[in-house]
Amino acid sequence: MVNDNRITTHPILSVPEMDEISFYWNGTKLYARRGEMISSALIANGISIFGHHHKDGGAQGIFCANGQCAKCSVIANGVSVKSCMVAVTENMIVHSVEGLATLPADDAPQSFEPIEHLSTEVLIIGGGPAGLSAAIELGKKNIPALLIDDKNALGGKLVLQTHKFFGSEEDSRAGTRGHDIGKLLAEEVSGFSSIEVWLNSTAVFVFSDRKVGILKDGVYKIVSPKRILNAAGAREKFLRFPGNNLARIYGAGAFQTLVNRDLVRPTKRLFIIGGGNVGLIAGYHALQAGIEVVGLVEAMPVCGGYKVHADKLMRLGVPIYTSHSILCANGEEAVESITITAIDDKFKAITGTEKTFTCDTILIAVGLDPLSEFTIEAEAAGIPIDSAGDALEIAEASSAMFNGKIAGLKIASALAGETGNPVPDEWYAKAEALKAHPGIVKGYQNNTAEEGVFPIIHCLQEIPCNPCTTVCPTNSINTEDGSLMAVPVYNGSCIGCGKCLLICPGLAITLVDYRKDSELPTVSLVYEVSNHEIKVGDELPLVDIDAAELGTFAVTAVQNYAKQHSQIVRFAVPKGIAKQVAGFVIQSAEVSASVNNAIIPERLADDAMICLCERVSVGQVRSLIRSGISDLNQIKAITRAGMGPCGAKTCEVMIKGLLREEGIPVTDVVPNTKRPLFIEIPLSKFPDGSVK
Ligand code: SF4
Ligand code: SF4
Numbered sequence: 001m002v003n004d005n006r007i008t009t010h011p012i013l014s015v016p017e018m019d020e021i022s023f024y025w026n027g028t029k030l031y032a033r034r035g036e037m038i039s040s041a042l043i044a045n046g047i048s049i050f051g052h053h054h055k056d057g058g059a060q061g062i063f064c065a066n067g068q069c070a071k072c073s074v075i076a077n078g079v080s081v082k083s084c085m086v087a088v089t090e091n092m093i094v095h096s097v098e099g100l101a102t103l104p105a106d107d108a109p110q111s112f113e114p115i116e117h118l119s120t121e122v123l124i125i126g127g128g129p130a131g132l133s134a135a136i137e138l139g140k141k142n143i144p145a146l147l148i149d150d151k152n153a154l155g156g157k158l159v160l161q162t163h164k165f166f167g168s169e170e171d172s173r174a175g176t177r178g179h180d181i182g183k184l185l186a187e188e189v190s191g192f193s194s195i196e197v198w199l200n201s202t203a204v205f206v207f208s209d210r211k212v213g214i215l216k217d218g219v220y221k222i223v224s225p226k227r228i229l230n231a232a233g234a235r236e237k238f239l240r241f242p243g244n245n246l247a248r249i250y251g252a253g254a255f256q257t258l259v260n261r262d263l264v265r266p267t268k269r270l271f272i273i274g275g276g277n278v279g280l281i282a283g284y285h286a287l288q289a290g291i292e293v294v295g296l297v298e299a300m301p302v303c304g305g306y307k308v309h310a311d312k313l314m315r316l317g318v319p320i321y322t323s324h325s326i327l328c329a330n331g332e333e334a335v336e337s338i339t340i341t342a343i344d345d346k347f348k349a350i351t352g353t354e355k356t357f358t359c360d361t362i363l364i365a366v367g368l369d370p371l372s373e374f375t376i377e378a379e380a381a382g383i384p385i386d387s388a389g390d391a392l393e394i395a396e397a398s399s400a401m402f403n404g405k406i407a408g409l410k411i412a413s414a415l416a417g418e419t420g421n422p423v424p425d426e427w428y429a430k431a432e433a434l435k436a437h438p439g440i441v442k443g444y445q446n447n448t449a450e451e452g453v454f455p456i457i458h459c460l461q462e463i464p465c466n467p468c469t470t471v472c473p474t475n476s477i478n479t480e481d482g483s484l485m486a487v488p489v490y491n492g493s494c495i496g497c498g499k500c501l502l503i504c505p506g507l508a509i510t511l512v513d514y515r516k517d518s519e520l521p522t523v524s525l526v527y528e529v530s531n532h533e534i535k536v537g538d539e540l541p542l543v544d545i546d547a548a549e550l551g552t553f554a555v556t557a558v559q560n561y562a563k564q565h566s567q568i569v570r571f572a573v574p575k576g577i578a579k580q581v582a583g584f585v586i587q588s589a590e591v592s593a594s595v596n597n598a599i600i601p602e603r604l605a606d607d608a609m610i611c612l613c614e615r616v617s618v619g620q621v622r623s624l625i626r627s628g629i630s631d632l633n634q635i636k637a638i639t640r641a642g643m644g645p646c647g648a649k650t651c652e653v654m655i656k657g658l659l660r661e662e663g664i665p666v667t668d669v670v671p672n673t674k675r676p677l678f679i680e681i682p683l684s685k686f687p688d689g690s691v692k
């Protein structure tokens with residue numbers, strides 16, 4: 001079988017044995033991993049175009065891999081489905097959607113089994129970091145709760161996070177990898193008999209009679225909860241640029257789902273839009289999956305994500321273009337290249353600065369939008385509802401875990417009829433600290449010593465993180481003022497154990513050892529991209545914190561730390577540069593070279609799509625706004641923007657952004673009227689509660 005796009009070795013993830021099943025794609029027999037989603041099986045087989053749009057024939061393919069958009073639709077065994085949400089089955093017949101899908105002829109009499117009605121104290125929507133943490137608090141108090149998740153495993157976004165977590169060891173398991181935290185939380189939840197978990201279960205609406213419709217394994221059920229916790233997370237924002245309708249433009253979550261959950265390599269050459277933590281981490285995950293990362297653009301003068309993430313990516317050889325934006329994506333059906341441009345302080349393109357890079361995929365990581373629909377409808381229905389995690393506020397998963405814990409305790413207290421707030425004040429303080437945005441960047445600690453062994457801490461920005469301080473056996477690292485947020489400094493008696501190197505999620509600590517040779521001290525660096533193998537004797541360019549080259553040096557030792565999925569790579573370097581060494585380059589500069597003549601788009605920025613489902617351009621909506629319309633329902637009625645299969649989940653945020661850009665105050669904008677349901681489900685499910 002063609003398995004070029006399968007990841008067969010990974011530095012962090014273990015690759016399971018291939019349990020192969022066959023299926024048919026447009027008549028051709030292909031092979032899938034048993035249980036994987038159709039979209040992943042197709043991409044693993046080198047297929048990234050899943051059909052063509054009924055309006056303009058444009059290629060369609062995956063964007064969110066999270067059931068939120070409808071770009072990945074295919075016909076599976078005669079029925080139109082979102083390929084990212086339906087697993088391949090043996091001998092499944094899958095067809096591309098060419099134009100509008102036709103409804104399958106079905107005149108078989110329907111069975112109308114009664115629909116199951118259940119009640120629960122608490123319905124938790126979402127089994128990610130916040131939902132699981134809340135369930136644990138409820139479980140501890142033996143409160144019956146039903147936790148539902150639309151995936152086939154618990155963990156939510158934690159499943160995709162192969163990197164070590166920031167925060168503190170005590171409150172958010174800092175230094176442990178996200179997917180391992182997901183497993184630990186799920187295991188803890190399974191120990192509480194009062195918590196029932198439904199996987200493959202989607203909340204489809206919160207009805208005015210205080211009932212929630214849930215599709216569980218394809219069977220419709222009705223649940224009456226006393227309270228709801230919305231821990232459903234967030235959906236990714238899209239971006240408007242000419243060519244945004246091409247195939248192979250992925251959200252960061254989709255990319256991480258393919259690479260880290262399904263071990264599928266969807267691209268050979270990736271370009272990233274967005275320098276927040278999500279984009280920076282996705283770039284690192286791409287390198288770990290053996291993908292070339294051509295570059296990353298960030299519109300602001302500095303990346304919004306943690307400096308340690310940006311530094312790490314640049315040190316490995318990925319250029320980051322700040323104060324730059326995407327001008328257009330180029331290609332016939334799918335992305336073949338990207339053109340970027342420098343932008344001024346008003347975010348306007350600066351003519352003459354355009355650069356075009358060959359790449360086969362663009363990853364969009366420009367922010368998240370909380371899934372607030374459950375909250376809005378529950379409030380309208382009069383069901384008490386709390387939110388936690390990204391559904392409450394977009395922040396790191398470490399913060400989501402903590403505010404999930406707070407929500408769980410508050411709900412337990414409310415159900416017990418307690419008055420007053422049960423949450424200790426210090427929990428709120430910790431929650432605030434964990435969600436803090438990065439602060440100021442400081443200079444290096446003044447360290448003139450040239451003897452013994454000690455760490456150099458290349459973590460110069462205030463971020464909510466401190467496992468380097470708690471892991472040190474000699475208590476030699478502390479943050480400047482003892483707070484979680486302050487910058488860590490070394491002051492003590494290092495014994496060179498390397499624990500701080502191995503726990504640091506930013507890979508921002510090196511060790512300099514003068515004990516054997518004070519003229520040529522040994523520098524130790526942590527490495528986690530072992531598919532790009534480093535061996536003793538390899539000559540590698542060493543770089544400082546800003547990725548400036550310090551010279552090429554031979555590797556003197558490579559030590560494996562299997563439990564941490566890491567290696568420590570050592571070099572002997574002149575003492576004059578030893579403290580500056582922060583990393584080594586693994587990706588050659590050729591990967592990131594631009595083509596000779598930049599491709600300048602013939603199309604205007606307003607030709608970009610704002611509603612991909614209904615093929616409505618930015619210009620169409622802008623002219624309506626300029627004619628005085630600020631009601632999204634009117635824009636929808638006139639252009640169909642928001643009327644497509646995703647139910648405006650992709651375009652509503654972009655239209656609101658355009659209204660803002662046109663100077664319309666938020667208070668004058670009339671939002672789309674929400675109508676049942678939150679997602680598409682076959683009509684035949686509603687009257688029927690039977691298991692088929
Ligand atoms: S190498 Fe070990 S002893 Fe030295 S600072 Fe790091 S954790 Fe502490
Ligand atoms: S140096 Fe310390 S505070 Fe900075 S990222 Fe590493 S573990 Fe966190």
Ligand code: FES
Pocket residue numbers: 610611612613614641642643644645646647648649650651652
């Ligand atoms: S993008 Fe789906 S309805 Fe507009």
